[in-house]
Amino acid sequence: MDEGLRFGEVAEVYDDARPGYAPGLAETIAAYHGRAPRDVLEIGAGTGKGTAVLHALGGRLTCVEPDPRMAARLRPRFPGATVLVAPFEDAGAGPADVVGCALAWHWLDPARRNRLAFDALRPGGTLAVFGHRYGYADPAHARAFDAAFATVDQAPAAVRDDAWVHADVLASGLWADVRGHTTSRTLPMDTGAYLRLVRTFGPFRAKSPAAQEHTLEVLAATLDTLGGGTVLDLRGFLVLARRG
Numbered sequence: 001m002d003e004g005l006r007f008g009e010v011a012e013v014y015d016d017a018r019p020g021y022a023p024g025l026a027e028t029i030a031a032y033h034g035r036a037p038r039d040v041l042e043i044g045a046g047t048g049k050g051t052a053v054l055h056a057l058g059g060r061l062t063c064v065e066p067d068p069r070m071a072a073r074l075r076p077r078f079p080g081a082t083v084l085v086a087p088f089e090d091a092g093a094g095p096a097d098v099v100g101c102a103l104a105w106h107w108l109d110p111a112r113r114n115r116l117a118f119d120a121l122r123p124g125g126t127l128a129v130f131g132h133r134y135g136y137a138d139p140a141h142a143r144a145f146d147a148a149f150a151t152v153d154q155a156p157a158a159v160r161d162d163a164w165v166h167a168d169v170l171a172s173g174l175w176a177d178v179r180g181h182t183t184s185r186t187l188p189m190d191t192g193a194y195l196r197l198v199r200t201f202g203p204f205r206a207k208s209p210a211a212q213e214h215t216l217e218v219l220a221a222t223l224d225t226l227g228g229g230t231v232l233d234l235r236g237f238l239v240l241a242r243r244g
Contacts (some may be wrong), residue, residue, distance in 0.1 A: 006205040007046065008069030015047040015073050017196040022183040022236045025130060026056035029098065032179065032240045033057075033126040037097035041120055043088045043104055047073040050102025050130065053083070057098060064091045088145065094120030103131035105165055114172035121243040127175065129165050129239055133231035134197075137186050141226055148222040152215045153203070165239045175241035183236035190229040191220060 007014055037059040045051050045063035047070050055061055061081040071085045084091050085168045089109055099117050101108075109118070117127055136142040161167075166180040188195065195216055198204055204212060223229060 001241060006202070007200065008067035009205065010199055011047060011067070011069045011073050011184065011223055013050075014070070014178065014200045015198055017186055017200055018047075018049055019132075019234060020049055021053050021130065021132070023233075025053045025236075025238060028181060028238060029053070029100070029126065029128045029240065030057055032128075033098060037126075039094075039096040040098045040100065041093050041096035041225055043099065043101040043117070044107060045074055045083070046102075046104070047072050048077045050100060051078055053102065054098070054100040054128075054131070055081070059097065062093055062096070064088045064093050095122045096120055096125060098126045098128060100128045100130070102129075105129050105131075105168070106160070110168075114169060114174050118172075118174045118243055123243055125243045126240060127169070127243070128238065129169065130236070130238040131165075132183075132234045132236040135235055137231040137233045141230045144222055144226060145219075146229075148218050152211070152218050162235065162237065165237060169239055170242050174243075176244040178239065178241045181238040181240070183234075183238075185234050185236070187232040187234055188229065189232060191223040194223060195219060195232060 004149065011129060037057055038059050040054050040057050040059045042054050042063045044140055045065040047087060051063055051074065061082050062084065063074060064084045064086060065074060066085065066087045068085050071083050075083050084093060099120050105113065121127065136145065163180065166178065169175055170178050198216070198219060204215060207215065
């Protein structure tokens with residue numbers, strides 16, 4: 001998860017700009033698990049966006065977050081949680097009844113993530129991997145942003161298929177009763193809010209300072225042509241699986 005540490009550079013912006021998760025997510029996880037969990041473990045907690053979902057399940061909460069700057073914002077939001085500042089691969093956390101991961105699954109070692117999560121669960125425990133992708137409610141806005149990003153990204157980041165987490169969990173061969181859920185909701189954003197959100201994206205964080213500034217200028221100009229804002233289409237996913 002070393003590349004994920006770049007988010008700590010903008011921990012305050014991340015906490016402010018990233019949207020929370022769809023209502024009802026905790027209830028869906030709880031219904032699948034079928035009982036009140038004693039212990040809940042979160043992988044890659046960040047500043048606590050996904051933690052809010054897992055906290056609602058009840059039980060003792062342990063959050064693993066590799067970046068101390070992100071963890072510093074997480075702790076005051078969830079003072080009752082145990083926060084371990086370490087990569088999940090090295091944390092040795094567990095056992096838990098529920099292991100959750102919000103938008104951090106792709107940062108984990110692909111060869112080990114399923115096994116590590118499986119081993120962190122008690123028998124009968126639940127894995128819950130969730131997140132969302134950022135689209136645009138208006139197809140014309142989607143085309144405008146595609147064109148804008150094409151002018152500043154010579155090698156655009158690969159876009160994962162919407163069902164990649166479901167496929168990854170299934171392909172491991174470890175889990176029972178693998179289920180997928182999807183949601184969709186809209187989120188209006190003005191220019192300032194959109195640019196702050198972009199500052200928290202991994203491909204943007206990987207750019208040089210000059211390239212970051214140029215990207216923001218291009219996007220601001222695009223938003224001007226769209227009336228000073230856009231409406232995001234947040235396409236959410238939840239993958240549930242059980243340790244037999």
